[in-house]
Amino acid sequence: MPFKDKLYRLAKRLLVSSDEAEDAVQEIYLKLWNGRDRIGNYKNPEAFAMTMTKNYCLDRLKSKQAGNMKIVHSNFQNSDNIERQVEANDGVSLVFQIMETLPEQQRMILQLRDVEQYEFAEIAEMLESNETAIRVALSRARKVIREEMIKKYNYGIS
Amino acid sequence: MESARIERLLDAYFEGNTTLAEEATLRDYFTQGEVAAHLESYAPMFQGFVKAKEEVLVKEVSFPESGFKIKGWWYSIAATFLVAVTVGSIVFSNSGLTDEEQEALAAIKETKEAMMLLSSNLNKGTENVALLNEFTKGTESIKHINQFTETKNKILK
Numbered sequence: 289m290p291f292k293d294k295l296y297r298l299a300k301r302l303l304v305s306s307d308e309a310e311d312a313v314q315e316i317y318l319k320l321w322n323g324r325d326r327i328g329n330y331k332n333p334e335a336f337a338m339t340m341t342k343n344y345c346l347d348r349l350k351s352k353q354a355g356n357m358k359i360v361h362s363n364f365q366n367s368d369n370i371e372r373q374v375e376a377n378d379g380v381s382l383v384f385q386i387m388e389t390l391p392e393q394q395r396m397i398l399q400l401r402d403v404e405q406y407e408f409a410e411i412a413e414m415l416e417s418n419e420t421a422i423r424v425a426l427s428r429a430r431k432v433i434r435e436e437m438i439k440k441y442n443y444g445i446s
Numbered sequence: 447m448e449s450a451r452i453e454r455l456l457d458a459y460f461e462g463n464t465t466l467a468e469e470a471t472l473r474d475y476f477t478q479g480e481v482a483a484h485l486e487s488y489a490p491m492f493q494g495f496v497k498a499k500e501e502v503l504v505k506e507v508s509f510p511e512s513g514f515k516i517k518g519w520w521y522s523i524a525a526t527f528l529v530a531v532t533v534g535s536i537v538f539s540n541s542g543l544t545d546e547e548q549e550a551l552a553a554i555k556e557t558k559e560a561m562m563l564l565s566s567n568l569n570k571g572t573e574n575v576a577l578l579n580e581f582t583k584g585t586e587s588i589k590h591i592n593q594f595t596e597t598k599n600k601i602l603k
Contacts, residue, residue, distance in 0.1 A: 296503035310505045317507050379490025380497055387494075402495045405466055427462035433491055434460060441487055 291334045292317075294404055295341045301399040302345040302392060312348065316340050338414040342396060349392065379437070386436040394429035401426055448475075449482040456488065 295316055300309035316337060320327060330336045387395060393415070400411045401422075408419045415422065452475050458464045459472060475481070476492035 292507060293502045297498065297501055300501070301498075310503065313503055314505075314507055317509065321509050380494045383490050383494035384498070399498070402469070403498045405469070407466065423462040427460060430460050430462070434488070437487060437490065 291337060294334075295337055297403065298338060298341050298396065298399055299345050301387070301395055301403075302342075303348060304388060308348070312341065312344055315344060332410075332413065335410060335413045338400075339416060342415060346392060379441075382437065382440055383433060386433050389436075390429055390432060394425050394432075397422055397426045398429045398433075402430075449485060452482075452485060456485075 292313060296309055296313045299312040300306055303309050303312060319340060320337060327333050327336070387398060390398065396415060397411060400406045400414060401408075406414070408422055411417075411422050412419045452472065455464060455468050455472055459469065464472070473492050473496060476485075476489045477496050481489050
């Protein structure tokens with residue numbers, strides 16, 4: 289499938305862990321495979337797969353929150369995280385860190401627009417929303433990153 | 447000069463009012479060329495987006511076993527059949543017969559053709575014989591004339 293990397297990146301943006309993102313893509317593939325007779329009915333299979341990924345990841349996040357806090361705690365301690373803290377010295381990693389703090393909707397929009405470069409109409413279709421709402425949320429997300437960057441930079445300098 | 451244009455684009459960008467093409471201009475500016483000092487703080491953002499897109503799914507995604515297994519089986523069966531037919535046709539058509547046998551076959555074929563020609567000519571002959579029946583019919587008609595003569599003679603008496 290030509291857009292598997294895009295699904296993976298969206299899943300990773302939401303779930304953070306690359307293992308979980310891989311599982312998510314596998315799960316989506318399975319669902320697409322089971323419904324492969326029907327996929328021809330969708331005029332945009334890519335957008336459809338993106339919507340499925342979004343819904344799957346949001347469900348995962350919800351069940352994780354409702355479940356135990358232990359997962360969150362152990363996540364905090366894994367080597368992945370330490371690595372990221374070391375990397376955080378450079379601005380690019382800082383951007384990724386700030387992105388992780390954004391609400392899910394804004395994170396997805398930023399991912400789909402600024403990383404994957406989809407048109408607003410496509411994003412609206414994927415996220416089952418409308419273009420105006422997408423633009424507003426995108427503007428908000430971009431401004432948060434700008435402000436956080438300025439804050440951290442100033443803090444680092446002084 | 448250029449930085450003024452970039453500043454304008456940045457303003458629109460943070461309001462969510464840039465097109466994909468304009469966003470590409472911004473990305474190119476912050477990732478490729480020289481960045482004006484007062485705009486440097488924006489660079490990590492755009493560099494980050496470019497970097498984020500480089501991430502790919504390394505793990506192979508697998509499809510459900512059964513679906514592909516059946517297909518695989520069918521392919522192997524078809525392939526085996528094809529090979530069997532090819533090998534079979536080569537073995538049985540050529541190397542199975544010696545030159546002598548092939549000559550004999552050709553002779554039989556020629557003989558057959560000759561026989562067919564003969565029999566068709568023979569059929570023509572019998573058709574001609576059948577025409578003799580018409581002659582017989584003719585003679586029967588002549589008999590009728592005889593009858594007519596008899597009647598005529600009676601009247602004349």
